Amino acid sequence: GAVVSQHPSRVICKSGTSVKIECRSLDFQATTMFWYRQFPKKSLMLMATSNEGSKATYEQGVEKDKFLINHASLTLSTLTVTSAHPEDSSFYICSARAAERPGGQQYFGPGTRLTVT
């Protein structure tokens, strides 16, 4: 099956610093990647949808200047949390959809746990 990786799996950073999370589709090309955020014991909330080569579409209430998303290639999307604060601590999950399957199944990464101290 399709594999999506995330790096790092865990990261601890100090308040005010920026953190970059990578999402890679390992064995397929993904024209669309999605970024989700999950608080403890809560569901996944879609943050943004990124299409390769174009600007990401952010969900209402998500600060685009704080959560920078870049989808530079068909296999890589990055989420940068800028000037992180403790309230940004969360589990961030990406997913990728195969280029030839619009509207089809998304493949999820294992998630990245961010802790801001």
Add this chain to the structure above:
Amino acid sequence: SQQGEEDPQALSIQEGENATMNCSYKTSINNLQWYRQNSGRGLVHLILIRSNEREKHSGRLRVTLDTSKKSSSLLITASRAADTASYFCATTAYNNNDMRFGAGTRLTVKP
């Protein structure tokens, strides 16, 4: 924003019993999927049911979809302690490409 609501929010059963979780949604959908998530881990895709399907089976899993009621159910038969996890439904609408998740049901299966 989340699409679906799930009930119950938490379910605790004995090993061997069946577990039923429900999901309701608000808009027309193209398909509905169920996922499993162990605590602090990634998502595991369980099953996808399309809007023109009413029931699907996969091993001990049975999923139903009632588009007239905008609801779906996930039944796990003969539950095992290893089934302990959170279960989420997620919908994909016809006019959207993204997926919206329900609030999830935390299932605990006691050995």
